Amino acid sequence: MATVEEKISIASSFLKAAPPGEINDVFNDVRGLVGDDELLDGGILNALEEYNTEELATVDVPGIEGKAIVSKHGQIESDRFLHPKTNKVFKLDHFRQVASDVQDHTVDEGIEELRKTIEKDTEDYMADRYAEGVSAVYGSNGKITIAIVHNKYSPSNFWNGRWRSIWQLETTTSQVKGTLKCKVHYYEDGNVQLETSKEIDEKLSKTSADPNTAVSRALLDLIATAELKYQTALNESYHEMAENTFNGLRRALPMTRSKLDWNKILTYRIGAELSAK
CATH class of the missing domain: 3.90.1150.210 (F-actin capping protein, beta subunit)
Incomplete structure (x- = not known):
């Protein structure tokens, strides 16, 4: 049986490979696989952070018009990101992809x-x-x-x-x-x-x-x-x-050029031959 660490590692790999727009579905699935919310929450935060920054997650930020990008190129801390157009830094909840605590930032x-x-x-x-x-x-x-x-x-x-x-x-x-x-x-x-x-x-x-x-x-x-x-x-x-x-x-169609309906197998000649045997 897999250890907790192995389960967390597998769950993290699933999360980092989640298709576009389906991270929440994958998260809910791996939550069921691991079965321990406390261990899950503590073990996959890094995976979620990596997913959000690599996939350029977009979030709504209080007081800022339009979406903001979550990117390692604007990452100030593990959970704080820069919105360069407004020179603001926001805090991100990587689990819920919710931004908060907007602050000013000094530019170059x-x-x-x-x-x-x-x-x-x-x-x-x-x-x-x-x-x-x-x-x-x-x-x-x-x-x-x-x-x-x-x-x-x-x-x-x-x-x-x-x-x-x-x-x-x-x-x-x-x-x-x-x-x-x-x-x-x-x-x-x-x-x-x-x-x-x-x-x-x-x-x-x-x-x-x-x-x-x-x-x-x-x-x-x-x-x-x-x-x-x-x-x-x-x-x-x-x-x-x-x-x-x-x-x-792709598997080729039979010579009849139509898919085989297995629920009606006895109506086909092959079904009759099989039943005869």
Whole structure:
């Protein structure tokens, strides 16, 4: 029989692998498996914290308009996160994903003007490409980090999906590194998950009299080009999988070209032959 520590470890792995929009369902399931709420609450907090920060969970924050992103790039403490647009820090209950205790935060004045410029251009980009998405632009220690997340949940149609991308600009070298991730769960009469990612490493080419404007426009142009290229490649892959890969994996229909109804097996010739034997 598994020890308590082993059960907690297994439950944590389930939580960290939870599909988009289904963390509460997975949590309730593993709560039943472990069976001890006190041990469960004490043992999986780290897993929930990792899930929220890696998946860029979005939460409502008192006094702040719109959603805020929970990201390790804005993590002040294990349960406190920065909302860079308002320079506020909020406390997060990782279990319930509820924000509270909003406080002021001191910003890095050295790159704050550049951060604000990039933030405005990022918001315009989001409005054009991700109407229901959420973004956050962080700035510290000479580095600008853009976090983008777009969730699309359709449980009535048995699918949920999440797009995430993280872009980091080293302001001293103009080097940009990006990580693009897409996760989709489809579970009608089955359980299919797709998780894919791509890394980007490029250098900005700036052309403008205003340095901040030049950097921001070059950065958002790079992001737009890279994300469109990746999304186009994903669409082509989906088409290929639907037309060829999944067809190759799917069990072929019988020669009658219709599914076998096992409740009516005796009406088929094979049923008569089996009954005769």
